[in-house]
Amino acid sequence: MKKLFVLFICLICLFGATDTTDAKKVNNSTSKGKIVFIPHDNRPVSDEMAADTIRKLGYEVIVPPDDLLGNKDNMGNPENLWMWLEKNTTVKRSPSKLEQKRFHTGGKIWGLDPEIKAIVISADSMIYGSLVSSRKHDITERKLKERVANFADYKYRHDDAKLYVFSSVMRTPTSGENSGSQEPEYYKAYGYDIFRYTALKDKADAKGLTSREKKELEFLMELIPSAYLRDWDNRRGKNYRVNEGLIDLAAKGKFECLALGRDDNAAWSQTHMEARHLRDYTQKKSAETVQNIAGIDELGLLLLTRAVNAIEKKQPVVTADYNWGSGKYLIPAYSDEPVDTTVRAQVQLLGGQYVDNGKNVDLLLMVNTNPTGANLGANWYSNNKKIRPDVKTFVSYMERAINRGEPVGVADVSFVNGSDNSLMEELRDKDMLYKLQSYSGWNTPTNSIGYALAQGVLAKDMKxxxxxxxxxxxxxxxxxxxxxxxxxxxxxxxxFKEGGVYSELGSDKAQVELRATSLMHTFAVDNLPASKSDFIKKIRVSCPWNRLFEAKISPEK
Incomplete structure (x- = not known):
């Protein structure tokens, strides 16, 4: 804490007062106030898409520049982020009564910029450097504790700051292939074995193993090199204790909300086990502002939405309905709970109220689940354009709700990592694409639900x-x-001549982006209304992480 205080004094001498010239995407026009947002990396969905949603409500959202945020290869820089936070939130002003007592002065002090209404922060960025870094780091326990303490120190000197913090409960990918090369190198070869090893440990901890499962666990402990298991367990132990430290701060009232997001996991997994123990620890500490929730990439936008609802003293009311089949009982890929549980938890996290079969709600969320109970990738052959009977019924229900004047949003979780083509064809043919309040079908089901909920409840206050x-x-x-x-x-x-691959485009990146942009223009003209043609012409597709998995879809400036 003393180190950060010295850093704070140096910053004041160096910068004098708040200066947002190195904050990106700042709108200096008249606004409802400022919200500072530090995402867990610089992917468009984590970063600018979340910030732009809030800007459309009239807020000035201040975000660190890309070179301070981590990405696939750059593990980020927590010290520079803390410096950036100090520089962009601190001004010289009159003290509050508490500050007069604390600092023994009635004169001007350095404190929180009064125009800043909320600060939404990724703990992964501030402690490890980024979400990816949290999975691969070799940071010492002492340094991690110092960085956790930085939150308390910052709050001490900015007592009126409204801090909304989100932190990951480290993920457990089901295989090396599903890790996206964002785990230690050994996960490529032993990923599935490590996942299975943790699933058995979780089950043993919760309810015990059968004799066959005990033998399987013993076999896996022999199969996986002990050095790899030590590395895996050591890093997870550090991250677990970081989350305990954050819960301790929440119990002391340092945060408006602390969201612990269970990154990619399963019903039996290390992530699931750690979350269970963290939930017990939260109850032990009576930390009422902590919420343990499935998912991670959507948490930034959900907490930004919560901050806006708190600022505007609103509590949106939400209800949900589901497609045929498993519907709300589906436990989707990359999650450890039914989608209905996720919807209710995310409504709570954004500061809303969930009701069953409610009328006069702020959002009716229609959740498109696959009637077969499957939750395959959007690249599977079954994701074709043929309009299924369940889709016809699902859309007709949605259409009647819209005709009654109900605000409808869609969380499309029938497939992972992309939309359900059958649903989109029917929405297009029924001319319903722009009658919705929100739509989301990206990445994991929890990600899609979070975006559809947040943008859906905020849409009524947008142009x-x-x-x-x-x-x-x-x-x-x-x-x-x-x-x-x-x-x-x-x-x-x-x-392409340079031999780029899906996960590493290399020097083919520019040509791949041109090809994707060309296809995007063709597909968009064929599928979206003619009224969107001018916007479509400006669209460019880029691959900011030099891979095909995610893209930045944005109009050319």
């Missing part, structure tokens, strides 16, 4: 043109790119 732009970006990204164009470009990679 129609702004709401429609958010919808357009989701259609271009989730439907056209993730469910269709990405697969086409992946199959065409051999056309």
């Amino acid at each position: 129609k043109a702004d709401k429609d732009e958010l919808l357009t970006i989701r259609y271009l990204d989730d439907w056209l790119y993730q469910a269709n164009i990405r697969q086409m470009v992946s199959r065409q990679l051999s056309w």
Whole structure:
């Protein structure tokens, strides 16, 4: 804490007063106030898409520049982020009564900029450098504790700061292939074995193992090199204790809310076990502002939405309905709980109230689950354009609700990592794409639900043109790119001379982006209303992490 205080004094001498010149994407026009947002990396969905959603409500959202945020290869820089936070939130002003007593002065002090209404922070960025770094770091326990203590120190000197913090409960990928090369190198070869090892440990901890399962666990402990298991367990232990430290701070009232997001996991997994113990620890500490929730990439936008609801003293009311089949009971891929549980938890996290079969709600969330109970990738052959009977019924229900004047949003979780083509064809043919309040079908089901909920409850306070732009970006990204164009470009990679691959485009990146942009224009003109043609012409597709998995879909400036 003393080190950060010295750093704070140095910053004041160096910068004098708040200066946001090195904060990116700042709108200096008249606004409802400032919200500072530090995401867990610089992927568009984690970073600028979340910030732009809040800007459309009239807030100035201040975000660190890309070079301070981690990415696939750059593990980030926590010290520089703490310096950035100090510089962009601190001004010289009159003290509050508490500050007069604390600092023994009635004169001007350095404190929180009074225009800043909320600060939404990724603990992964401030402690490890980024979400990816949290999975691969070799940071000492002492340094991690110092960085956790930075939150208390910052709050001490900015007592009126409203801090909304989110932190990951480290993920447990089901295989090396599903890790996206964002785990230690050994996970490529032993990923499935390590996942299975942790699943058995979780089950043993919760309810015990059968004799066969005990033998399997013993076999895996022999199979996986002990050095790899030590590395895996050591890092997870550090991260677990970081979350305990954050819970301790929440129990002392340092945060408005602390969200612990269970990154990619399963019903039996190390992530699931750690979350269970963290939930027990939260209860032991009576930390009422802590919420343990499935998912991670959507938490930034959900907490930004919570902050806005708190500022405006609103509590949106939400209800949900589901497609045929397993519906709300589906436990989707990358999650450890039914989708209905996730919906209710996310409504709570954004500061709303969930009701069953409610009328006069702020949002009716329609959740598109696959009637077969499957939750396959959007690149599977079964994700075709043929309109299924369940989709017809699902859309007709939605259409009646819209005709009654109900605000409808769609969380499309029938497939992972992209839209359900059958659903999108029917929405297009029924001219319903822009009658929705929100739509989301990207990445994991929990990610999609979070975006659909947050943008859906906020849409009523946006201009129609702004709401429609958010919808357009989701259609271009989730439907056209993730469910269709990405697969086409992946199959065409051999056309490019430098031999780029799906996970590492290399020097083919520029040509791949041109090809994806060309396909995007063609698909968009064929599928979106003619009224969107001017916007579509400006759209460019880029691959900020030099891989095909995610894309930045944005109009050229």
